[in-house]
Amino acid sequence: MSLDLNINTRRIKYYWLSFTKHDFKASITVFFVALPLCLGVSLASGAPVYSGILAGIIGGMIVSLISKSELSVSGPAAGLTAICAAAITELGAIEIFFLSVAVAGLLQALIGILRLGGFTHFIPSAVIKGMLTAIGIILMSKQIPLLVGYNQPDFWTNELFNLLTFKNSFKDIGSLYYHTSAGAVSISITTLIILITWKRYLSGKVSFLPTSFITVLSGILLAIAFNYFFPAIPVKPSQFVHIPDNFFGQMKFPDFSKLFTDAAIWRNALVICFVATLETLLSITTIDRLDPLNRITPQNRELIAQGTGNLLSGILGGLPITAVIVRSSANAEAGARTKLSSIAHGVWLLLAILLAIPLINLIPYCVLAVILMRTGYNLAKPKMIFAIYKQGREQFLPFIVTVIAILATDLLIGVVIGVIYAIYFLIKHTLEAGYVLKEKYEGHTKHYTVDLALNVSFLNKKRIMEMLDKLPEYSIVEINGADSVYIDTDILEIFHDFKSKAHRKHIELRMINIPDVETIELH
DSSP states (O other): OHHHHHHHHHHHHHHHHHIIIIIHHHHHHHHHHHHHHHHHHHHHHTOOHHHHHHHHHHIIIIIHHHOOOSSOOEEEOGGGHHHHHHHHHHHSSHHHHHHHHHHHHHHHHHHHHTTOGGGGGGSOHHHHHHHHHHHHHHHHHHHHHHHTTOOOTTSOOSSSSOTTTOTTTSTTGGGGGGGOOHHHHHHHHHHHHHHHHIIIIITTTSTTSOHHHHHHHHHHHHHHHHHHHOTTSOOOGGGBOOOOSSGGGGOOOOOGGGTTTOHHHHHHHHHHHHHHHHHHHHHHHHHHHHOTTOOOOOHHHHHHHHHHHHHHHHHHTOOOEEEOHHHHHHHHHTTOOSTHHHHHHHHHHHHHHHHOHHHHTTOBHHHHHHHHHHHHHHHTOHHHHHHHHHTOHHHHHHHHHHHHHHHHSOHHHHHHHHHHHHHHHHHHHHHHOSEEEEEEEETTEEEEEEEEOSEEOGGGHHHHHHHHHTOOTTOEEEEEOTTOSEEOHHHHHHHHHHHHHHHHTTOEEEEESOOOOOOOOOO
């Protein structure tokens, strides 16, 4: 008993020292990164502003408490904005969308409980990169109206302005002139320049001030300056963040009566669960590499934590939650050591809603769009696309097929198409593999060596049969299975059936490490 008490005392002391020396400062940094992203993700998703902040609070205070990851930070993810926007439009009511989020959380927790978190390892890397690139393109495209100050929420109601059909893309362009302002355009251009300059030249020197905080602060000051000193080109009231003073009174809850009456709820829940799980597992893998203490996050425990957070977020009217690499990497770079940093950032978000709503309402939407443009660009960097291109067609073609399929349809169908195309490539190469044929002369006699591959499956049957049939008479043939771990029974039968053919063609047949198999004669 005294030993357990001593261990707990030491643990509390460790966390307290870590919080005072490292985690408190890191939590402030993460808060300044998370607040504009929570607002921006809400905006891009077509959801109420409170939904993103609520998801950030739950991601920080609840998910971090259950998770065993010490450095990852969870909250609403930019990668899910296109999915959320499409789901809200399809389901027709925000309350039904929240139900999909809650169901997604339940499914996610179930995956963790059943220890199925490793399923993502079966999705080809090229398809995952294609999915993230498509999400980045969609995210950037949805910010264009906000960058020019368009203040109508229904500019693009589809996931994208649809690259193939341009559905819902140009119907509102004629009214752009009447719904934009020169002030918003000027702020967008200026803050974008500030963001790029600060990130490239100053962020390393002034690391305690995150780029997103400087960008938002610059946008607020510019908006105030335009409204006071340049009244001819003001930023309109509809172009600012608006959080009502009675924040909690604005909350809407899921409509549980629709749970078993609308199949779209479950379909959207599956999509949210799949993408949130994928993004979470990719994020924790990345953040574990940044951990100076080399701690490894248990995947299934993380999915239970994320699923619990999403279930609670959906019930209370929040957006889907994932582990977010932007916030997590900012947390690591700020010197965080334990999960207290992430938990504290959730507390600061809660306090901001309770005490600082008037300050938050000074943020122009166009500044949040600038931050999301940067996030989308990071997901779809031309440098990364070119690197995949240099890896060859086996990587680039599944990647580009996935991107185009997602932009032309939706995320789930696009990923399925990408996986099917990647499997096609796998089968194609498997058909072309299976063995290496070497040819040489022993005196005047041709000597053929057939070195089998590591795995030889039934997919190689046709190619192997054609190769054996073409071997000339009076030759020496050596079939070598020394390097093979697995040889399909179908292939073994072909080799043993070839014995009689070899005898008739006067071929000297040698088989090395080829197991015997009983062939079945059909009558």
